[in-house]
Amino acid sequence: MSQAAVEFQQVTKNYGSGNVLENFNLVIPKEKIVTIIGPSGCGKTTLLKMINRLIEPEAGSVLLGQQDIGELNPVELRRSIGYVIQQIGLFPHMTVEQNISIVPRLKGEKKEHLVARTAELLQLIGLEPEQYRGRYPHELSGGQQQRIGVARALAANPSIILMDEPFSALDPISRVQLQKELIKLNEQVRKTIVFVTHDIDEALKIADIVVLLKGGQVIQQGSPKELLERPAHEFVREFLGQERFQLAYSI
Amino acid sequence: MHQLWTTFQASWEVLLEKTQEHIYLSLVSVVLACLIAIPLGIYLSTHRRLANSVITTVSVIQTIPSLALFGFMIPLLGIGPKPAIFALTLYALMPILQNTYVGINGVNPALIEAGKGLGMTRWQLLWIVQLPIARVVIMAGVRLVAVQTISMATIATYIAAGGLGDIITNGMSMMDTPTILLGAIPVSLLVILINILLLQLNRWLTPKGLSDEKTSGQH
Ligand SMILES: Nc1ncnc2c1ncn2[C@@H]1O[C@H](COP(=O)(O)OP(=O)(O)OP(=O)(O)O)[C@@H](O)[C@H]1O
Ligand SMILES: [Mg+2]
Numbered sequence: 209m210s211q212a213a214v215e216f217q218q219v220t221k222n223y224g225s226g227n228v229l230e231n232f233n234l235v236i237p238k239e240k241i242v243t244i245i246g247p248s249g250c251g252k253t254t255l256l257k258m259i260n261r262l263i264e265p266e267a268g269s270v271l272l273g274q275q276d277i278g279e280l281n282p283v284e285l286r287r288s289i290g291y292v293i294q295q296i297g298l299f300p301h302m303t304v305e306q307n308i309s310i311v312p313r314l315k316g317e318k319k320e321h322l323v324a325r326t327a328e329l330l331q332l333i334g335l336e337p338e339q340y341r342g343r344y345p346h347e348l349s350g351g352q353q354q355r356i357g358v359a360r361a362l363a364a365n366p367s368i369i370l371m372d373e374p375f376s377a378l379d380p381i382s383r384v385q386l387q388k389e390l391i392k393l394n395e396q397v398r399k400t401i402v403f404v405t406h407d408i409d410e411a412l413k414i415a416d417i418v419v420l421l422k423g424g425q426v427i428q429q430g431s432p433k434e435l436l437e438r439p440a441h442e443f444v445r446e447f448l449g450q451e452r453f454q455l456a457y458s459i
Numbered sequence: 460m461h462q463l464w465t466t467f468q469a470s471w472e473v474l475l476e477k478t479q480e481h482i483y484l485s486l487v488s489v490v491l492a493c494l495i496a497i498p499l500g501i502y503l504s505t506h507r508r509l510a511n512s513v514i515t516t517v518s519v520i521q522t523i524p525s526l527a528l529f530g531f532m533i534p535l536l537g538i539g540p541k542p543a544i545f546a547l548t549l550y551a552l553m554p555i556l557q558n559t560y561v562g563i564n565g566v567n568p569a570l571i572e573a574g575k576g577l578g579m580t581r582w583q584l585l586w587i588v589q590l591p592i593a594r595v596v597i598m599a600g601v602r603l604v605a606v607q608t609i610s611m612a613t614i615a616t617y618i619a620a621g622g623l624g625d626i627i628t629n630g631m632s633m634m635d636t637p638t639i640l641l642g643a644i645p646v647s648l649l650v651i652l653i654n655i656l657l658l659q660l661n662r663w664l665t666p667k668g669l670s671d672e673k674t675s676g677q678h
Contacts, residue, residue: 262576287578297573301591301666310587311577344668360577370576 212271213238213368213400214259219268221254221424228254229424231268236417238367241394241401243411246421247447252404255421256370259402260286272368287311290361290369290399294377296353298345304330304356305341311364329359332393351382358390368400376406383407387414408448412436420444466637473626478645480540480621484612485649488544489605492551497597500559501585510560514553521553525611529618543620547612551604558600562593595665602657609649613642 214236221229228251236242244252257263258270261282269276277285298307306313308329309322327337333355345353354374361369375383391414394401405411411418412432420427420435420443427447428440436453439445445453467474503510520528528549532542566589574584616624623642630638 260576262572283578283580285578286576291573291576293569293572293576295567295569295572297567297569299570299573299588301668303668314578314583346668 211238211273212236213273214402215271216255216258217269217271219258219265219270221251221258221263221265227424229265232424232426234419234426234429236400236402238400239398240416241391241403241414242417242419243415244402244404244419244421245406245408245411245447246427248406250421251424252421253372256372256402256404259368259370260289260291262286287315287364288366288368290364290366292354292357292361292369292371292374294373296350296357296377298353298356298360300345302344303341304343304345304348307345307356308359308363310360315364325363329362332362332396333359334389349382350378351386354378354382354386355389358386358393362397362399366399368402371401371403373405374403375410383410390414408452412448412452420447422447462637463640466635466641470626470638470641474641474645477621477623477626477642478649480625481609481612481623481646481649484540484543484547484615484620484622485605485608488547488551488608488612489601491544491548492555492604493601495548496552496555497559500556500597501563501590503556503560504563504589514557514560517553517556520549525550525614526617529614532618538619540615540620543612543615543618543622547608547615550611551608554600554603554607555597558596559593562596563589565596566592591666592669595661595669598657598661598664602654602661605653605657606650609653610646613646 212235214234216232216234219229219232220227221232232255234255244255246252254263258265259272259277261277261280264278269278271277272280272285299310302310305323305326308326309317312322312325326341330337330340335352335355340348340352345356348356354377357374361371375386378386387410390401403411403414412435415432417429418432418435419429422443428435428444430438435444435448439448439453499513503513523531525546528546529543532538532546536542536545570588570592571584574588579587612622613624613627615622616628623646626642627639630636630640630642
């Protein structure tokens with residue numbers, strides 16, 4: 209039985225026009241790739257940003273290990289959690305190396321250490337360090353930029369990485385490639401990855417666990433296989449799409 | 460031309476002194492305006508409702524004719540360099556304030572989101588992300604103001620603040636064109652010089668990743 213990396217306990221979030229999440233409970237297990245899917249506006253981003261306190265809940269608590277994150281310093285908390293966003297958000301005035309090492313630098317780590325770390329991370333994401341470390345973001349393709357975004361999230365060696373539709377702005381080829389790399393990467397470095405996506409194929413392909421949300425409630429949580437073989441609700445079937453079920457049966 | 464040369468030979472010491480005064484008036488005013496308007500612009504970028512009213516108020520100053528503004532200074536602060544600097548600074552506020560505000564607000568929100576999410580404090584976000592990216596826009600405001608202030612400092616002579624305006628008005632009262640030119644040409648030269656200097660400084664300060672127009676972080 210693996211421990212929980214993140215746990216939502218009775219969390220309620222309200223932006224002022226009704227509850228987006230209400231008494232929401234969710235356990236995210238350690239060292240798994242967990243994908244969050246659900247219709248637009250169901251609260252996926254809200255849920256994700258509550259883990260690094262970019263959004264604060266109105267009630268309830270979010271636990272990191274055993275710690276209530278409401279009691280932690282938000283800046284320290286964020287430096288200990290990786291964060292990758294859809295718009296990538298590389299700093300245009302910094303080189304690849306400066307972008308990747310930003311969190312360790314915020315934490316005041318030594319220069320010598322950073323150079324080695326950057327090289328290591330560039331290797332890990334499949335970019336030749338000597339060729340890429342001195343480049344600026346606009347000198348990279350979209351796929352390469354988001355690889356750097358992933359490397360930046362890994363730099364301070366966080367145990368949790370949050371990703372909000374990280375690959376959805378990329379072309380299909382880069383997207384598939386990055387999905388594969390993410391799976392491989394997680395076999396090497398073993399992180400808890402919370403991954404929000406619109407792309408159901410992507411969600412089923414990369415996930416150890418899928419969480420399907422609707423209207424701020426978890427409809428079903430389980431392995432991709434479980435969702436396909438034992439949908440807990442008609443909505444699961446509907447949302448994942450009939451053809452996938454036929455496919456699952458034919459296997 | 461020959462006349463201009465003889466006038467120059469006869470009064471180059473005065474010219475030097477007046478040029479120094481002129482530079483002093485302009486430089487102090489621009490620096491003061493930067494010290495006020497840049498921090499104010501940064502502050503307003505996080506207080507948008509206040510920003511509107513402050514920027515409107517400051518832009519009203521811009522509508523006062525410059526000669527009149529200098530005139531208003533006399534009952535308030537008397538004559539001499541001090542009221543002149545005060546008036547020049549007031550005029551210089553608006554472009555710097557506006558460009559700082561627009562520059563900082565123009566930073567791509569995704570970069571703010573990324574910076575925050577990675578664990579930057581507000582202060583770090585400002586110094587590491589917002590200011591470096593907004594600097595090109597802020598510097599454009601400063602350049603505009605430097606040029607404007609150098610030309611406007613010519614009027615400071617009317618409130619006995621010195622500067623090259625002294626030579627020009629002197630020439631005007633004597634109806635002596637060479638003397639007018641002796642005051643006017645250095646003003647133009649100063650404007651050109653400061654423009655080149657600031658452009659160069661800007662090019663030199665701008666990080667390589669931002670030198671390309673399309674990558675200024677403002678989508
Ligand atoms: N800052 C905000 N102010 C007001 N309402 C908000 C805010 N952010 C989100 N909402 C609302 O909360 C609900 C959940 O938003 P959220 O961004 O979490 O959805 P999502 O599942 O990520 O959607 P999408 O798939 O479109 O990204 C939506 O109805 C949205 O309109
Ligand atoms: Mg979202």
